[in-house]
Every structure is written in structure tokens, then in C-alpha cells.
Amino acid sequence: MSEAIMSMPPTPRLWLLGQCTLELGAEPVELCHNGQRLLAFMGLRGRVCRTVLAGTLWPEATEEHARGSLRTALWKLPRTEPALIGRCGEALVVSPALRVDVHELTSTALGVLKGCEPSVCEQPTLGDLTGDELLPGWDENWVLVERERVRQLRLHALDALAEVLTRQGQTALALEAAWASVRREPLRESANRAVVSAHLAEGNVHEAIRHYQVFRRLLQEELGVEPTPLFSGMLPVHRTDPCV
Template identity: 40%
Template structure:
């Protein structure tokens, strides 16, 4: 009879790379093997990983186990460390006063944060403009966790991601990769539809691709959403983006509703007026062939209105 596989109980080889994943579900990879993080140690591991660097043990214990005295909180901390090591997750290091993520451990949140910082700063590395899996999960880190320290880190990562997506879209436009720029900008808009800077890069991507109608539609949807949800209108600068592209004065695009309906109405009215003038001119020439053009038009107008008085 074959013995069941043993669960790793000894400390991992610290010369080997280990990976800790917090985005899209908590798990770790040690020596190429995926290991689930036990419930009794997950909060400790996540807290230290999100704080970064060395974290005071008393701060950890007081934050994670606020009920009871310091001795009890310190005991809970030791118990959580024991559970992690018993599961083969020797991912933390420290001494009697502090804990930190071990140097051989790579944390996905740190990698995403570094990627976002490079994009925002314009210091790109090969592959930074390629689509990354888990964008949507990174925009909502640990959604089922409601601790204050998780909520803060979730919002911080979300803001980093949104800034990175906006910078990425602009960089793609600059490299004449407009279709990819639209996709990235739409990801930012989907994450936060009321974020005007995300809407701006989406408009810029559409305009760079020559799709004015798409840009107008996006602006109209955003304008209606902002008015409905917040009771405000988009900034004049956003309207000027489209107005300037069309070569009309800033603000005129927003006054026209940015849907194209107003400008189309104006063009239609102008065409009708020109057609009416052309018809009057034809009538005047047929009835008064010898009259000068100005008198022909006046005579035709009197004839059209029934006025028979002399000019």
C-alpha cells in the first residue's frame, strides 16, 4: 500500500524562490508547489505582506487580536506563526521584536505596485505594455475582507492601478497602438465610471484612432452618468478636448450636448436656408430674366409673398 504524500513540515529552502499571492485568492508557491494558506495564519501573513518591511510584533498582535491583554495577543501571534510553519510556509522572518516577509519571497502585490510605479514615472521595462492577467482582481484586493487596514491597502492599490492604466493607455497612443489603448482605457473606466481622468484617456484614444463619433458617445454617456449620480457636469476641459479636436471654440461642444445632434441640426437648418435661397433665385430668373440679380431676388420675394407694390 502506497503511503499518502506527506505535507511539507520543515522550513523551506531559503535559497529557493517562494511566491505569495494575495490577488485573486490567498495562496503560496514554495519550491514550485502550490500551498493553501491555513486560516489560522492567513491574517498574519497578509498583514505583514501588505505593510511591507519590518513590522513591530506588538503592533501586529494589537491590530489582529485587539480583544484581551497583550500577553494573550502575543500568544495568538506565536500560534499563527506555528500554523504557517507547520503548513510548510516559512515565509516570514524576524526576531522577538519584529517580523517581515523573508527575502526569498516574492509578493504579487509588490510586483503590481512596482509595475504601476514604472508606468506612471515613464520608466518602462520590456513587457510593461503587455496585458497582465488579474487586472480586475488587483483593482479589488481581498474584497471579502473588511478590516480597516485591508480597506486602506485595497484603495491604495486600486489608485495605483487606475493611474497605471491611464498612463499605459497614453503610452500606447504615443506608440500608435490605438486599439490596445482603447482596451486599457476601457478597463480603467469600467473600474471607476465616474473617474474623469479615465474618461479623458478613453476619449484621447478614440480621437487618436480618428473615431470622433465614438468619442462623442463616450462623452455623452459620462455626462449623463455624472449628472444623474452626482448632479454635476464634466469639467470644461473635458468638453474642450472634443471641441478643440473639431476646431470649434472651447465650450461649444458641451453647449451642443456633445452628441452631435445639435451640430447636425445647425447643418440641416443651414442647408435648408441655402436651398430656399437657391429656389428663390431660380424663380426670380425665370420670371424676371432682364432684371439685375439683386432686383430679381427682391421681385421674386414680393411675388412669393403676394406683394405687388413696385420696388
């Protein structure tokens, strides 16, 4: 059994949050530029028609040249068993063995958003929901769409995690989750409501009012609007005026 374990191929892992990196076991593997783009796109989508893939990655080339560039990029990928990208008819599919960090983040975030209340020991940490953005510096349209999807998913998950922690009485951790969301998007009202909710749960009414006032001024200066009635209704009306 020990020999069988030793002979198992290293688990391939693809990092897309931050710099695009492929690891086989613990060793990073050098990829050419087109190899990075190919693995990143396939890692995000999982299964793609060859024509769609070629046209997306090489949009300015003719179909013939785009498909030729795709064949070259596939040929230059590291040889693994099973292959990182396999063929299923006219589609290309990612190997089930390839672990992609974005999917792990997505799974964690969706678990929080489903509304279940896990035990303290099962609670995801802030590190599970924060970190680098998706492929920073890449400006292709398909990356921009996926980057915004991941950004929104993170923000919603952080807001939800703050709410769960507040209900569980873990207000200090709730504030950390809420502030992580606020730092990413200061004008996001739901994140700022989560901060106020945690303060109120602790009985720190003054802190809650002060945070509301700071957010209200920021919203007025940046967008010229007021917080929603849902937010202002969390605090006594006569205590939320910025002059108080």
C-alpha cells in the same frame, strides 16, 4: 552544479490578489485562518513591530493574549529555509525570498507612472495591471486601506498606460487600457478622457463626441455635475451638447 540547483529550496510565493494562497514551488500550502492573516499582513508591510502586529490582528484581545496568538500563528507556519518570517529585535521581517504578487503589481504600476516610454516589447500588458482585487471578502480595516491603495494605483497606472500607448500610435491598445479603467470606475473622468483621447488620435471625432456625451449624461444622472473644463475643452464646444 546540477546537484546544487536540484537541492535549492523551492521559491515561496504569496498570492494576495484574489484568494490568499501560499505556494512553495508549484505546490499550494494549506494555512490556518490566523496563518493567512499573519502572512497577508506581513507580506504587505514587510517589517512590523511584534506589539503592533499582535494588536492589529487581535485588536479585541489583551496584549498578553494577542502576543500569545501571534506566537501560535508563527509556530504553525510552514517550515522553510530561510523562515518565511524572521525576527529582528522586536520586529518581525518577511524573508527576502518570499515573492508577493502585490509588490510585483506595484512595481509594474509605478514603472508606468514614472513617465518613461518603454519600447513596445517592454510595455506591460493589461494582465499585469488588472485582475482580482486584494483579498476579496476580507473586511478588516488594514485590508480595506491596502485594497483602496491597490485600486487607486491600478486606475492611475491604466490611465497612464493608455496615454503612453496613444502617444506611441497604438490606439487600439490604448483604448483597451482606458476601457479597463472605465470598467473598474465608470465615473472616473481621467479614464474617460483617455478613451476620448485615443479616439481623437485615430481621427474618430464622432466616436470621441459620442463617448463624451454618454459620460456627461451619466455624470449628470449620478452626481448632478458636469465634466470638468479640461474634458469639455478636448472637443469643439458646439459639438458636445448631448442633443447633437
